[in-house]
Amino acid sequence: MMNTNKFLCSLLLGGALFMGSCSGDDSDDVVDATDDITGTPEIPAPSEPQALDLASLDNGNRVMMQAFYWDVEPRFAWWDNLSEKVPEWSEAGVDRIWIPSPAKGQSGGYSMGYDVSDYFDFGNYDQHGTVETRFGSRTELENLIATAHSNDIEVIADIVLNHNSGGGLQYNPYRDYDTYTLFNEENGNASGMFNRTYEDFYPNSVSQYDPGSLFYEETNLDHHRERVQDWLWKDENSVAKYYKNVMGFDGWRFDYVKGFEPWVVKEWNEAVGGFSVGENFDGNPDVLRDWIEASGSPAFDFSTFYKLEESLDRFENLSILESDMLWKTNPKDAVTFTANHDTEKDSNEDNYIMSSNKMKAYAYILTHPGYPTIFYSDYENEEFKDELKRLISIHNSLAIGDTEILYADQDEYVMKRNGSGTNPGLILYISINNGTKRRTVSSNWSNVTLQDYSSNSTYFPTSDENGAVTIEAPANGYSIWSITE
Template sequence: MKKIKLILPVFLGLVLSFSSCSKDDDEIVDPGDDNSGEIPVEPNEPELLELRNYSSGQKVMMQTFYWDVEPRHEWWTTLSDKVEGWADAGIDRLWFPVATKGQSGGYSMGYDPSDYFDFGEYYQQQTTPTRFGTRTELEALIEKSHNLGLEVIADIVINHNSGGGKEYNPYRDKDTWTLFNEENGNASGWFNRNYENFYPNSTSPYDDGSLFYEETNLDHNQEYVQDWLWKKENSVAKYYMNEMGFDGWRFDYVAGFEPWVVKAWLDEVGGFSVAELWDGNASNLANYVEETGSGAFDFATFYKLDEAFDRHDDLTFLERDMLWKTHPDKAVTFTANHDTEKDDNEDNNISVENKMKAYAFILTHPGYPTIFYSDYENENFQAEIQQLIEIHNSLAVGDIEILHVDKDEYIMKRNGNNENPGLIIYISTGENTKRRNVQTNWKNVTLLDYSGNSTYIPTSDENGTASLEAPANGYAIWSVSK
């Protein structure tokens, strides 16, 4: 059994050794038949800790959009009505959609970038506002977010371009849509481009094999492209940060260009950064963050959650390699995003019935969790996600130990520290309530489920052993009471 363990100072009688004491793996306990260690409900019933008095030192990020958001042209104002509630819930960063004009104009989600400096102020691609609204509305949203203490993260697409004018391209010996100027998809007049700035060209006489828009795949080796993307004072990176007020970057499709590009960008302008390297191999993700200095979406965790809860229905997959295990400060964990939740995506998502268990996992484990807009705005999920965020922001502290794992049970402990008790999460995919004796860090104390999914009230003994519970096909998050 794999363990990640660090001996920490004593808190509430912290024990310095780990042992597992459990009932038979297959035993299902009827809560009414086992009163060992349980305190009858009395007038002086134990109370939950005031979580606002504790801090894990980290909050969570909100992805503020889904694919093909509606209503078109009103998204910035829609978000403006929500940011205060998100700040109150414990969010500290907002990942915005691609904010500039794409080839599809008012229908574009921004991943077909045309003009990097048109935030909804130039009439081109048959519209002035972007799908999300006008520049004025965006600037007001950024200002409001900053006033609430929220950072705003720009989605940046620098692999491919789309929506330019047609010109003869001698390197492909045919016409290509590679002319970007004031009359052709780049009304701002900044960062004009032609076939010389895309693969192949006179300085890079080869096709780099891009999967997207291969004829308009930017050549980042060119000084001109580097100047306009991140080096010049009015480059994309510096303009977004200094003029628009963005605080960081979500780099789209980084498999389409070399890692040194992201490193050079961050060396020049800094800011929070997360890369979309769609790769479920934890080692590949680790290599990328080491090479670039950027964070990365933890696709390894996403796929392990999918395999554990859906594909294989086997929680032992939660023991396997994930980016947060080696690079917790660089792993941006998630359970859903605009791509995984597309209507036509059946192979790369976590099912609705298992999604909250997946959120419980990422919001109790190391890494920087991301909440998906559509999940948070789902009235069936919102209160539960808010509670998980509060638990994450307060009690998700300390190194972890996996106390038990089998096909339908997973129990993990966060060890806490001198000032913070930490937590234990117990996930079950079984059809009945489960109980298991585990070694806690808490001696002779009453424990409560902070998720609200269990009303069971156990106590730990003088050695810190306690019988904890998980509801059928659900989870509980245990810590000490007042």
């Protein structure tokens, strides 16, 4: 087996741009913050380097807030809770909030909206044991949307297009038994809009099978039926047009897109426009790319989520971050995230990122290409809040330009954003080693003092005339480097 230290040293002696310590990942590569592990003299730094004004480097990028978690509390007051938080979120750099499915569900005042019954009941009809939804009244929802808009934030509605719940029982000749497929004013659809029967669900006289549902098969809407299309997105009083033109929603998060064909999303977006993102719960980037191509919509980047979970938690190996991910080929269509309402309530440890690794994962998505999503429970966690604000500020300023992985091994990952114009870009350094790490890399900055804009390091290295600079990462942490004034 090749000796890794000798191999790296041979690269150094051969004139490679990367200049490391030639010490591998053994204990002699773990140093105190005051040590220089390369032995290369550094140009003395000014005693008080002046940080860049990140506000003056606004790159136009923003982040989305997932504005809920599973089983939010307090019940009946969630829309008002969000209305109070929206101004602060806007100031922090959020430009969209994604809210849960806003319509009345079968579980009434306990429903998180994913057991949708009446698409047009926003908390203003008495059915399923309550007038208000779990989140509040229609008036409170309308106030939230208006408050968000006045703070330059778009509101993204969660849209459940396949499975319905809470209808009345009726004989279904296509299944030869009774099914809960009757939705009318007396049976789970008090609005009287988009009444449904068994003919609107699979199977029926038009479609004999369900092409994609994994659950709720008896009440899975058949999107091939013209009247279903009319009520969902085509007619002027369709779900899509009512939500946009009457309620004021700005975009769509499509729930469980594995349950219906991608052309449905494509036609919906062609009918009403707005931002959209699909929940294709799959870690294979090729599956995500194929769905994006067919639907014309961005997708949540589950490929990056799972690579972060594998590298930080499951296998503790940062070289996994060199793997294929959606953002690497489709940065404009990759909505990245580190947690959501499903992953955080999932008992499967491979479906969530541990709290101790959350900030490293956020540092990754907030410095790499893609459109990052912040999870409500993380942002409102006082342990994380200030740190997330700093990361969002860095994302909205320095996280720009082409991406280059400078170094990756089991416990280190170094990535560079090359900047654009007068924006210098950044270098991200993540370490899962138990000691402070330093590594010399090739930057785009010559003879300039750097600082860590994440505030995790007090080290102030200076690059040489060729841009080589020694940066550090704290033990089991990260740092984000750029130039000073």
